[in-house]
Each structure stands twice: as structure tokens, then as C-alpha cells.
Amino acid sequence: MKKADKVALILETLQAYYPNPPVPLDHRDPYTLLIAVLLSAQCTDQRVNTVTPALFEAANTPAQMVQMQVEDIQAIIRPCGLSPAKSKNIHRLSELLIRDHQGEVPQDLEALEALPGVGHKTASVVMAQSFGVPSFPVDTHIHRLMYRWGLTNGKNVEQTERDAKRLFPKERWNDLHLQIIFYGREFSPARGLKWEHDFLLQQCGRPSEQRKWQPSTA
Numbered sequence: 001m002k003k004a005d006k007v008a009l010i011l012e013t014l015q016a017y018y019p020n021p022p023v024p025l026d027h028r029d030p031y032t033l034l035i036a037v038l039l040s041a042q043c044t045d046q047r048v049n050t051v052t053p054a055l056f057e058a059a060n061t062p063a064q065m066v067q068m069q070v071e072d073i074q075a076i077i078r079p080c081g082l083s084p085a086k087s088k089n090i091h092r093l094s095e096l097l098i099r100d101h102q103g104e105v106p107q108d109l110e111a112l113e114a115l116p117g118v119g120h121k122t123a124s125v126v127m128a129q130s131f132g133v134p135s136f137p138v139d140t141h142i143h144r145l146m147y148r149w150g151l152t153n154g155k156n157v158e159q160t161e162r163d164a165k166r167l168f169p170k171e172r173w174n175d176l177h178l179q180i181i182f183y184g185r186e187f188s189p190a191r192g193l194k195w196e197h198d199f200l201l202q203q204c205g206r207p208s209e210q211r212k213w214q215p216s217t218a
Contacts, residue, residue, distance in 0.1 A: 006149060006204040007167050013200060014179035021178035023129050026052060030105035030130035031097070032060055034112075035090055037122045043080040051079050062094035062103045089117030107131045121157070128174040136164045136173045141184030148188065150206035 001009075024045040027033035032052070039048045055076045059065040065073070074087035093115040097103055105126065106112060112123035124137035138146075138157040142164070146152040152163040168176055187198045195202070195213050202210070 001204050018179045018182050021175055033130050034105055034126050037125045038117050039080045062097040065094040092116045134170045134173045136161055136177050141181045145180055145184050148209045149204050
């Protein structure tokens, strides 16, 4: 199947499966989304969503967050992992938002990436989900599925993001990156994939991936 045909099938299928994909991290505004995405590094969205209510009850604005001690932030977010680094980054980025951005989350990718603990993926998520700016944040699910579908040979998420942006229409990026994540979690996991459930692997998977997962007929 040609790449253009794969893209068309993927777009059609994912829109049918997930017509209105929700933002998986609970948040109130751009600031609380930024904090939630930062916490999600090497942590599941579900766990983040169990931790953020207590954190945002204590502080849900930069001004409130800088009044907290780093140790108190760390104690609340400990279940998310990497809490020493994450708590320092949350406190420091809150200081910088007040100092440099009038206490607001900037609607600018480079300005976001300049904040402590905020990498390209985190910044892209905020741009897409808070501000509606077309972005294509690539996580492990998207990286895996783009390879599994034969749409990238990228050895890293940067190459996968470039390929995704080149292949998929810009107006679909913000929903599509969520749709791919949901599909990957539900039907196309890294381990324990069930061939009969993964329609897109059956239809447009790269041959080596199809051979890997297709049940033997012998």
C-alpha cells in the first residue's frame, strides 16, 4: 500500500474510532496543563491525574506555587516519580513565568522550551491543547505506531515528528496525535499485541511488523 493510501486509511479509521479525542491530563488552564504535562514525564497520565488535585488545591497559579516550599511540592508529587527534579523545575518555572511573562504561560514554542523541565514535546502539547496551535507532539506510542505502519524509519522522535508533519494534514495534527495515542494504548501496544484487534496493522503495517505479530497458520 502506498504511503498516501495508508495516510488516508489511518485518518479515516482514527476519526471513526475517536471522533472527539479528550485531553487525557486533567487541567484547568494553560498553567495547570503545563504542570500536568511536566509531571507526566516517565509517568502515566492516570497517575498524574490522581496527584494533581492535591497539588492544584495547594497551588494552581504561578504566584501561589512560588509561595510553596520545594520540599512541599516534592512531597505531593512523589508518586509521579523524579520528584526532586520535577519539584525544583515547577518552582523555578513558576518564578520565571512571573518574572518574564506577567505570570502567564507564553503562547510561543521557544519561550516554553526555555522554561526549566519543559522540553519540545511538553511545549508542543501545551501549544496544541491549550492554544490550538497546530503541533504534533510525539510520544512513545506515536513513535512506535508510525514505525509499525511504515511511515517513518526514524530512530528518534524528532525524525518521527518531521515525518508525521510531512504526511498528515496540518488541520488534523492536534486531534490526530491524541487519536494515535489512544489507538496505540487500546489496540497496538508495545507488548502483548493481539493481531485480530489491530485493524491498522493488518491493513497498512510494515511487512516485518505484520510477520512479527500475525499468528502462524501452520
